[in-house]
Amino acid sequence: MKIKRALAFAKKNKRLAHELPLAEAPRNAGDEAAVFLDILGQFVLPDGALVVEYGADTGFVTRLLAQYLPANNGKNIFVYSRFPSNKTIDRYLQSNFSGKFSHSFDLWRHNVKKYRDNISLYKGDIRNYALSAGTESYDLAYLGSIPSIGEIESINHLVLDRLKVGGVVVQSDYFYWDSPWAMLQMEIASDAFRLVGDLDQMTTVYVKERDLTEEEISVSPASLKEDDIDKYFASIADRYDGARKGVILLSRLRALNRIRGRKIVRRDLDPVREEFGGSPRVGRYIEAFEKALSLAG
Known part of the structure; x- marks a missing residue:
């Protein structure tokens, strides 16, 4: 019920997103999703929570969540990202940093500098970390755009399988025609996840209700x-x-x-x-x- 109330609050109060840190920067979270994450961080995530973010770009989501996680509790936010750039990010960098930063990773590093000691970063293709990443169990998973169907199985293993039962999944780029992988990914495992609702135009929110089966983890949309x-x-x-x-x-x-x-x-x-x-x-x-x-x- 806490998750459903947080979602309802975010939909009614999306204007609050513009009061959040880095709200003016390009971000991979709409206004409703940003407020939802802020509410989760302040009031819903348990003490000692661990968070995983896939597809970070400018650092908005990373910083928003990191500010609510204890600074003296070791690594508590885990980031997998290729750090994609686009025309919007490039224009923002040029207008605001006069060439100081040339890539979204530079901006991400700048924006999360205060919290860097609490972040485990896995930069590049998530498939490169299938055998070397840790074994942490997460309370919240925030998934950005999935650029390649080939990454789905690794996301299943490293993110969705390790999410705790009762944990929250935010699929931020669910409703996008050119990247249908998130829709198929969540539908294949739909018996394990309860759809709570939608945010903005792009985002869906789920709660994990049971552990994934090996078939749910390993079935790729490509097959x-x-x-x-x-x-x-x-x-x-x-x-x-x-x-x-x-x-x-x-x-x-x-x-x-x-x-x-x-x-x-x-x-x-x-x-x-x-x-x-x-x-x-x-x-x-x-x-x-x-x-x-x-x-x-």
């Missing part, structure tokens, strides 16, 4: 057959309507294209366009999909 992909996305789509459902249907097509090599043509997108194209977000995603597959025109 799914077309019928399995259809089954999982149909189950997800049944839970939503409006723009989110439109994004889910686009994610299904993207998964079929990238996993099974299915050729996507304009008429495959037409049903989504006709039903959900009135949403600016879905419209943008359709245009991006067409551009990615050279279907425009």
Whole structure:
């Protein structure tokens, strides 16, 4: 119930995000998600909590959570990241630091300097750490964008499997057409995780209800057959309507294209366009999909 109340508070009070440290910087957390994390850090996480963050970029989430974890309690926040950059981050670095920083990792290091002694950093591809990372059990997992389907199994082993029963998963980039891996990842393990709700346009929140089975850990979306992909996305789509459902249907097509090599043509997108194209977000995603597959025109 604490998690559900925190989520409801965040949705009603998202304006508070702009009062948080680094709120003006590019961040991989929307306003509602930022307030939710702040509430978890202040009031919900237990004493001695351990947190894992996958996909850190500018340090907003890392610093937000680190400030609530005891400074004299050893390593308590574990970060796996390639430290991706994008045009928004690059413009921010140029405008605010005049070339002092050239990459998101430089900014992350600057922003978390005060808490660095409490952070274990695993920089680069998470698959490189499958055999060398520690054995800590986590109370909170914050997952950013998953760039490669090949990283799912390592995330399952190093993050979701080691999350404690009762721990919280925040999937920050769940509703994004070009990276459908988070949807499939959570649906494959849906019996082990209870969906609590959604935040902003992109994020879902789960609570772990039991330990994962070996099959749930090791099954990769890359091995799914077309019928399995259809089954999982149909189950997800049944839970939503409006723009989110439109994004889910686009994610299904993207998964079929990238996993099974299915050729996507304009008429495959037409049903989504006709039903959900009135949403600016879905419209943008359709245009991006067409551009990615050279279907425009």
